[in-house]
Amino acid sequence: MRNSWIFGFRPSRTLSACLLLPAISLAAAPAAARETRYRIDIAAGPLNESIAAFTAQTGVSVGMSGHVPTHGVPRLRGKMTAHEALKRLLHDSGLRARRVAANVYRLEPAPRRKRWERENSAGPAPPIPAIADIIVTGRKVSESLSDVPAPLSVFLPDQVPAMAQDSAGSAAVAGQVPALSSTNVMPGGNRLFIRGVADSPFDGFSQSTVATQIDDARATYDAPDPDLRLVDVDRVEILKGPQGPLYGTGALGGVYRIVTNRPVLGSTAAQLSSHTDLAYDGQIGGGATGMINLPLITDRLAVRAVGYGSYRPGWIDDRGLQDNTNWSRTTGGRIAIRYAPVSGWTLDGMGWLQTVRTGDSQYVTANAETLSRTVQIREPGRxxxxxxxxxxxxxxxxxxxxxxxxxxxxxxxxxxxxSDSADALDATAPLRFDDTRRYQVFDQEIRIASNVQRKLHWFAGLSYLSAISYGKGVLTDAGGMATTLVDVRRQSTEMAIFGQVGFRLLPKLSVDIGTRLFRNDIEDERDRSTGKHEVNRFTGVSPSVSLGWHASPGLLVYFRYASAIRPGGVALGGDMTQRFDADQLANFDLGLRLQSPSGKLSVDAAAFRSSWTDIQSDYLLDTGLIATRNVGDAHALGLDLNVAWVPLSGWKLVTALSVQHARLWRTADGVRLSTDRRIPVVPDVSGSVKLDHDFSLGTWRADIAGSVRYIGPTRLSFDPGLDRRTPGYALTGVEAHMARGPIEFGLSVDNAANIRADSFAFGNPFSIRETQQYTPLRPRTITLSARYSF
Structure with missing residues (x-):
C-alpha cells in the first residue's frame, strides 16, 4: 500500500500531532473562570416552559430523565448564575440541577440529606437516565420532547462513540435513527430518505424528499445531503413524515434539522480535540477540531468559532493505478455571533463553510468481498x-x-x-464524463407567535424561497475533444403563508391544527445555449392535524395527519421534452411516548400509514444520463420503535427498530401491479441495539459500550432492468470513554467483526447496465481520541 498524506503531512507525523494536541492543551490550561452571570427574565408559568425559556435566554442545556413537572413557578428576573437561576426555578419541586459539563445541567431528584452534608460529596455514580426530556424546536415552538404529538426523534452528539462527533455526519445519525436512510456514492453527494419515502438512488434534478435545515435556515432544496460535520452541535432533530405545513414543498419524507450551539453571552469557553484512525491494513487517518466562545461586550455581544479537519484513508485499490484511492479529506469552519441589544431580543448571525474531497469512487464490480477493481479512468469528487x-x-x-x-x-x-456507454453516446472509448452541479437557496421567513405559556398558543408566518440549480455535463474522448451533453438551469420560487394553532380541547386532550397555502413557480431551461425555457406554476394547500391525549404524567398518546406536495416540471437531461406531474404524500401516525416515573424506562413508538401518488423518480437513460418521470402510486405501512431501559444502576440498554412495507402498487398509466415492486434504497427492516455501562474509576468517570446495527435487504430502482438486490448485513462496534473534569479520552472500534458486505448497489451510471456494482463497507477501523475543555 502506498503512503497517504494528511493535510500535507505524512501519516506518522499526523499521528504524533493528533496525540500531542491534548497534551499541549493540558499544559496551556488556564485557571477555572468564575461563574458567568446572565440577565434573565422568565414570566410566571409551568416549570417545563420556564426551563425552556431559561435555555433560550442563557444557551445552557438542561436535560432530565422522565417528564418535566408542569406545576407553576413564579416570575424570575435579574442577573444571576445558571446554578442560581435553576435553584430558584426548582424550589419546592423535589428536583435539583447537577452540572455534568460546561453549560450542561441534568435535573434529578433532590437527595434527602442533613444540612451538614455537602451536596457535592463523593459517592457512587448517579444512575444513567433512560432518555432525557430535552427541549426541541423543530415544530417552530419550544416544547418538551415528551409533549410533542408527532413522530420526532432526536440525535445527541454523545450518542456516537466518544468524541466521534468530530468526524460524524448524517451517517452517524442514521446509525441511531433507523428511519433515516441514505445512498452511499460519495461523502457530500448522497441522498437522504426518511421512512419509506425514497424516489430514486440516482442524483437527478428532482426536488429532494427530505428538507435539510440548519437552525432556522433552509440548507437544501434539490441538492444532495452536504454531510455537514456535527462539530459543536447541540442536537439533530428528525421530523418524520410529511412536513408541508411547516417547511413547504418537497418535505415529503420529513426534515433533517441541525441545531447548532449558539454563542453564550458573558462566558469564555474553548475546546480542543483530536482523533486518530487506524485502518485494518495499516493506513492512518485522523483529524482535529477546535472551538472558542468569546464575549466581546459583557451581556451584549459574543462570538463562537469552530474549525475542523479530517482525513479518512481509502480502502479500494485501482489495479494498475493506485491503492486506497477512495480517500476523503474534509475541512470546514463555522463562526456565529449573538447580539442582545435589549432584554428579550437577540440577533444571531452565522457563516458555515465545508469542503469534502474524495480521491476516487468507492464501488467495485467483482463482488462485495473484493476491495479492488480495474478501471481506465479514476473518478474523484468534490x-x-x-x-x-x-x-x-x-x-x-x-x-x-x-x-x-x-x-x-x-x-x-x-x-x-x-467508456462502457461509448456506443450509446456515439463516441469512442475511453471516455471521461465531468458532471458539475451548482445549487443556491435563498430563504426568508417572518413569523409571529403567541406566548407559549398561554393555554391557546399559535403562530403564523410568511415565507419566500428561491432555489436556483445549474447542471453541466461534458464528455471528453481519448483525443481530448470535449462535447457538452448537459447544460441546464432550473429556478424554483415559492411564496407561502402558513400557521398553526394549538389548544386544550379537554383537560387531557390537546389539538394542533396547521396549514400552508403556497404558490410555486418553476422555470426550466433545458439548453442554456438557446435560452429556451418552460414555466410550471402550481398552487396548493398542505394541512395537518394532531391530537394528543396526556393520559398521565409521562404518557402521551397521539394521532397525526399531515401531507406535503412536490410540484412538477420538465425532465432535464434527456433528448426529448418530457413533463412530469406533481406528487403528493398523505400520512397518518398513531404513536405514544412513555416515560416511567422512575426514569428507568422510556418508550417512543409510532405506527404509520402513507399514500404517495404520482411519484416523481429520477431514472437512467440508455446513455447513462438522468431524467425524471412519474412512475405511479405507492403505499407504505410501518412502525418506528425506540426503547431505553436502565435495568441496574450504571447500565443502560437502548434499542431502535424501523419496520415498513413500502411498495409501488400502480404504474403511471394506471395498471395495477401484481409483482413485488419495492420502494428503492430503503430497507423493510433496520434496527440497532446498544448496551452501555457507566462507572467510576477513582476520580475518573468511565463508560464502555457495545452495539449492533442491522440494515435489511434493499432494492436499487423502480426500473426492472436495474432492480438490483443488496443483501442485509449487521455492523458491530465497541467503545470506551474516560473523563475527569475537562479531560476526556476515548477508544472506539467500528465494524469490529470486519465483515465484508455490499452497502449500496450503484456507483457509476454509465456502466451500471453492463456490470454489477457493489459498494463495500469500510473495513474495521480503530479510533483513538482526546479532548480538553477550558
Missing part, C-alpha cells in the same frame, strides 16, 4: 457547501417575533468513466 444566515428574535407586546434570512450554496463536481 463537494463544497457554504451558508450565511441571520435570525432576529424578540417580544412585540404579547407576541414573539422571528425574522430569519439565509442564503446557501453547494458546488458538486464528479468525474465518471463513461
Amino acid at each position: 463537494a463544497r457547501f457554504g451558508m450565511l444566515s441571520a435570525t432576529l428574535n424578540g417580544p412585540v407586546g404579547r407576541l414573539d417575533l422571528t425574522v430569519a434570512t439565509s442564503i446557501d450554496w453547494q458546488n458538486i463536481a464528479r468525474t465518471y468513466d463513461a
Whole structure:
C-alpha cells in the first residue's frame, strides 16, 4: 500500500500531532473562570416552559430523565448564575440541577440529606437516565420532547462513540435513527430518505424528499445531503413524515434539522480535540477540531468559532493505478455571533463553510468481498457547501417575533468513466464524463407567535424561497475533444403563508391544527445555449392535524395527519421534452411516548400509514444520463420503535427498530401491479441495539459500550432492468470513554467483526447496465481520541 498524506503531512507525523494536541492543551490550561452571570427574565408559568425559556435566554442545556413537572413557578428576573437561576426555578419541586459539563445541567431528584452534608460529596455514580426530556424546536415552538404529538426523534452528539462527533455526519445519525436512510456514492453527494419515502438512488434534478435545515435556515432544496460535520452541535432533530405545513414543498419524507450551539453571552469557553484512525491494513487517518466562545461586550455581544479537519484513508485499490484511492479529506469552519441589544431580543448571525474531497469512487464490480477493481479512468469528487444566515428574535407586546434570512450554496463536481456507454453516446472509448452541479437557496421567513405559556398558543408566518440549480455535463474522448451533453438551469420560487394553532380541547386532550397555502413557480431551461425555457406554476394547500391525549404524567398518546406536495416540471437531461406531474404524500401516525416515573424506562413508538401518488423518480437513460418521470402510486405501512431501559444502576440498554412495507402498487398509466415492486434504497427492516455501562474509576468517570446495527435487504430502482438486490448485513462496534473534569479520552472500534458486505448497489451510471456494482463497507477501523475543555 502506498503512503497517504494528511493535510500535507505524512501519516506518522499526523499521528504524533493528533496525540500531542491534548497534551499541549493540558499544559496551556488556564485557571477555572468564575461563574458567568446572565440577565434573565422568565414570566410566571409551568416549570417545563420556564426551563425552556431559561435555555433560550442563557444557551445552557438542561436535560432530565422522565417528564418535566408542569406545576407553576413564579416570575424570575435579574442577573444571576445558571446554578442560581435553576435553584430558584426548582424550589419546592423535589428536583435539583447537577452540572455534568460546561453549560450542561441534568435535573434529578433532590437527595434527602442533613444540612451538614455537602451536596457535592463523593459517592457512587448517579444512575444513567433512560432518555432525557430535552427541549426541541423543530415544530417552530419550544416544547418538551415528551409533549410533542408527532413522530420526532432526536440525535445527541454523545450518542456516537466518544468524541466521534468530530468526524460524524448524517451517517452517524442514521446509525441511531433507523428511519433515516441514505445512498452511499460519495461523502457530500448522497441522498437522504426518511421512512419509506425514497424516489430514486440516482442524483437527478428532482426536488429532494427530505428538507435539510440548519437552525432556522433552509440548507437544501434539490441538492444532495452536504454531510455537514456535527462539530459543536447541540442536537439533530428528525421530523418524520410529511412536513408541508411547516417547511413547504418537497418535505415529503420529513426534515433533517441541525441545531447548532449558539454563542453564550458573558462566558469564555474553548475546546480542543483530536482523533486518530487506524485502518485494518495499516493506513492512518485522523483529524482535529477546535472551538472558542468569546464575549466581546459583557451581556451584549459574543462570538463562537469552530474549525475542523479530517482525513479518512481509502480502502479500494485501482489495479494498475493506485491503492486506497477512495480517500476523503474534509475541512470546514463555522463562526456565529449573538447580539442582545435589549432584554428579550437577540440577533444571531452565522457563516458555515465545508469542503469534502474524495480521491476516487468507492464501488467495485467483482463482488462485495473484493476491495479492488480495474478501471481506465479514476473518478474523484468534490463537494463544497457554504451558508450565511441571520435570525432576529424578540417580544412585540404579547407576541414573539422571528425574522430569519439565509442564503446557501453547494458546488458538486464528479468525474465518471463513461467508456462502457461509448456506443450509446456515439463516441469512442475511453471516455471521461465531468458532471458539475451548482445549487443556491435563498430563504426568508417572518413569523409571529403567541406566548407559549398561554393555554391557546399559535403562530403564523410568511415565507419566500428561491432555489436556483445549474447542471453541466461534458464528455471528453481519448483525443481530448470535449462535447457538452448537459447544460441546464432550473429556478424554483415559492411564496407561502402558513400557521398553526394549538389548544386544550379537554383537560387531557390537546389539538394542533396547521396549514400552508403556497404558490410555486418553476422555470426550466433545458439548453442554456438557446435560452429556451418552460414555466410550471402550481398552487396548493398542505394541512395537518394532531391530537394528543396526556393520559398521565409521562404518557402521551397521539394521532397525526399531515401531507406535503412536490410540484412538477420538465425532465432535464434527456433528448426529448418530457413533463412530469406533481406528487403528493398523505400520512397518518398513531404513536405514544412513555416515560416511567422512575426514569428507568422510556418508550417512543409510532405506527404509520402513507399514500404517495404520482411519484416523481429520477431514472437512467440508455446513455447513462438522468431524467425524471412519474412512475405511479405507492403505499407504505410501518412502525418506528425506540426503547431505553436502565435495568441496574450504571447500565443502560437502548434499542431502535424501523419496520415498513413500502411498495409501488400502480404504474403511471394506471395498471395495477401484481409483482413485488419495492420502494428503492430503503430497507423493510433496520434496527440497532446498544448496551452501555457507566462507572467510576477513582476520580475518573468511565463508560464502555457495545452495539449492533442491522440494515435489511434493499432494492436499487423502480426500473426492472436495474432492480438490483443488496443483501442485509449487521455492523458491530465497541467503545470506551474516560473523563475527569475537562479531560476526556476515548477508544472506539467500528465494524469490529470486519465483515465484508455490499452497502449500496450503484456507483457509476454509465456502466451500471453492463456490470454489477457493489459498494463495500469500510473495513474495521480503530479510533483513538482526546479532548480538553477550558
